[in-house]
Amino acid sequence: MAEPLLEIEKLEAGYGDVQVLWDVTMAVEPGEIACIVGSNGAGKTTLLRTISGLIKPRGGTIRFAGGEIGGRAPDHVLGGGIAHVPEGRRLFKGLSVRDNLMLGAYLRDDREAIEADLEKVLELFPILKDRARQDATTLSGGEQQMCAIGRGIMARPKLLMIDELSLGLAPRLVDRLGEALIEINRTGLTILLVEQDVMTAFEIARHAYVIETGRVSMAGSTKVLGDDPRIRQAYMGL
Amino acid sequence: MDVGQILANGIVLGALYACIAVGFSLVWGVLNVINMLHGSFIILGGYLTYFAWAYSGINPVVFLPVVALILYGLGFAVQYLFINKVVSAPVLTTLTLTFGLDMILYNVMTVVFTATPRRITLDLGSVDFFGVILPVDRVVGMALALILTGLLYAVMRTSKIGRAIVAVRMDRQAAELMGIRVNRIYAITFGIGALMAGAAGAVFAMVFPVTTNLTGAFLGKAFVICVIGGLGSVPGALVGGLALGIIESFSGYVLGPQHAITVGFVLMLILLVVRPTGLVGVKGYE
Ligand SMILES: Nc1ncnc2c1ncn2[C@@H]1O[C@H](COP(=O)(O)OP(=O)(O)OP(=O)(O)O)[C@@H](O)[C@H]1O
Numbered sequence: 001m002a003e004p005l006l007e008i009e010k011l012e013a014g015y016g017d018v019q020v021l022w023d024v025t026m027a028v029e030p031g032e033i034a035c036i037v038g039s040n041g042a043g044k045t046t047l048l049r050t051i052s053g054l055i056k057p058r059g060g061t062i063r064f065a066g067g068e069i070g071g072r073a074p075d076h077v078l079g080g081g082i083a084h085v086p087e088g089r090r091l092f093k094g095l096s097v098r099d100n101l102m103l104g105a106y107l108r109d110d111r112e113a114i115e116a117d118l119e120k121v122l123e124l125f126p127i128l129k130d131r132a133r134q135d136a137t138t139l140s141g142g143e144q145q146m147c148a149i150g151r152g153i154m155a156r157p158k159l160l161m162i163d164e165l166s167l168g169l170a171p172r173l174v175d176r177l178g179e180a181l182i183e184i185n186r187t188g189l190t191i192l193l194v195e196q197d198v199m200t201a202f203e204i205a206r207h208a209y210v211i212e213t214g215r216v217s218m219a220g221s222t223k224v225l226g227d228d229p230r231i232r233q234a235y236m237g238l
Numbered sequence: 239m240d241v242g243q244i245l246a247n248g249i250v251l252g253a254l255y256a257c258i259a260v261g262f263s264l265v266w267g268v269l270n271v272i273n274m275l276h277g278s279f280i281i282l283g284g285y286l287t288y289f290a291w292a293y294s295g296i297n298p299v300v301f302l303p304v305v306a307l308i309l310y311g312l313g314f315a316v317q318y319l320f321i322n323k324v325v326s327a328p329v330l331t332t333l334t335l336t337f338g339l340d341m342i343l344y345n346v347m348t349v350v351f352t353a354t355p356r357r358i359t360l361d362l363g364s365v366d367f368f369g370v371i372l373p374v375d376r377v378v379g380m381a382l383a384l385i386l387t388g389l390l391y392a393v394m395r396t397s398k399i400g401r402a403i404v405a406v407r408m409d410r411q412a413a414e415l416m417g418i419r420v421n422r423i424y425a426i427t428f429g430i431g432a433l434m435a436g437a438a439g440a441v442f443a444m445v446f447p448v449t450t451n452l453t454g455a456f457l458g459k460a461f462v463i464c465v466i467g468g469l470g471s472v473p474g475a476l477v478g479g480l481a482l483g484i485i486e487s488f489s490g491y492v493l494g495p496q497h498a499i500t501v502g503f504v505l506m507l508i509l510l511v512v513r514p515t516g517l518v519g520v521k522g523y524e
């Protein structure tokens with residue numbers, strides 16, 4: 001097996017007096033789509049925030065592409081190759097779609113490559129091309145998610161983490177976004193998807209980690225986990 | 239005096255006001271800091287330009303970019319060293335801090351420069367424009383003020399730093415996820431605010447006398463303009479500045495110049511009640 005791209009060991013993190021993550025160990029292989037699933041408040045967002053440096057870990061290690069990044073500032077983590085598409089899109093109000101996308105490339109200064117990547121994003125999500133000059137927060141939910149993902153891609157990361165891809169979106173749109181992710185993944189970008197909607201996540205991802213109250217309760221290939229009666233009962237309502 | 243002349247005087251004054259307020263508005267909008275130092279920054283810019291001109295005899299416009307850069311450095315340092323430590327504290331804390339820093343700067347300026355009113359005299363004569371008579375130095379001052387304000391607008395709209403400033407204003411955490419170092423952007427924003435103040439002061443000294451006694455008046459005007467025009471946008475400051483200039487000019491004519499300032503504040507109070515977002519509503523910082 002290849003060396004994992006992202007390798008987390010015994011991670012502990014939280015807010016103030018509240019510890020949220022307990023002894024989290026997981027890995028993401030280069031080139032795959034992996035997912036983290038779990039119910040409300042399980043700690044999925046907290047995990048992504050700890051990886052991207054918004055929260056300092058209290059213990060454990062986060063290794064990425066061979067180097068330790070635990071506790072590093074967000075600009076360092078992003079510069080190292082991890083982009084984080086936050087829960088709820090969090091597009092910048094008052095800025096156009098194009099400006100939002102360009103902010104994804106804030107740390108880069110290879111102008112021509114940035115323009116080329118912008119073209120690629122607009123090809124991947126053609127609707128954004130028509131909306132390029134519009135205030136990004138006036139887009140529909142699905143378009144906003146496309147813009148947020150595009151903004152993440154604009155950083156030209158090695159790993160793209162997406163928090164709640166499907167949140168508040170119609171099933172058809174989620175399918176469309178899932179296809180787009182698979183397409184991006186084929187170009188070599190590794191993806192870590194966080195989802196409450198386990199069905200969707202398992203359709204897209206190859207490996208899954210199930211998080212319950214801040215701990216990894218199950219892990220494995222989505223094929224195997226998808227047939228596990230515990231998962232089917234707890235998360236798929238089957 | 240005819241209406242055209244009063245209006246023209248108001249517009250000249252208003253352009254200067256816009257330039258005075260735009261940096262204050264930027265800092266307030268982005269950092270949520272009411273910068274009590276702003277008036278002193280303006281006067282500092284004015285004095286530096288005056289003395290550079292007085293000692294060298296060179297056209298003061300040449301010194302404007304230099305003075306602006308010095309003020310930028312000063313603003314950046316003040317934010318980086320002091321305000322960034324407490325920037326997420328309630329607005330009262332930063333207000334108190336900038337108030338304290340202002341006392342220091344004010345006293346230093348009074349000692350170094352004395353409070354003697356200083357004015358750069360260019361003796362450019364005046365122009366007669368369809369019966370409206372305008373001194374050329376005022377026209378130059380107005381043009382410079384509008385150019386500076388326009389430049390800030392362009393920087394905010396089109397540059398990478400401008401985008402980053404808006405991003406930080408709108409969503410600090412999401413901005414961090416873009417790799418933006420928020421404290422650095424705060425310092426740059428504060429630096430730009432000081433730069434605009436310094437530049438406005440330089441322009442002001444070419445048109446009116448400057449003295450340390452004016453710091454409070456400038457701060458008050460910046461405040462009124464932000465409330466009139468709406469916080470956090472260049473167009474807002476421009477509209478607010480022009481509105482205040484024109485109102486002061488007319489009310490000064492009708493009621494006497496000593497009441498012009500009162501009218502500005504009364505208008506601000508009315509607007510606060512009727513339209514708290516100002517004449518130009520708040521959107522992104524543009
Ligand atoms: N800023 C915060 N301060 C304090 N506690 C927080 C904060 N953010 C989240 N928490 C707590 O941490 C726990 C995990 O939250 P988190 O957002 O990571 O869950 P999640 O798995 O992403 O949930 P969801 O599926 O609803 O997005 C929750 O109990 C939540 O109340």
Ligand SMILES: [Mg+2]
Pocket residue numbers: 044045046087163164
């Ligand atoms: Mg979440």
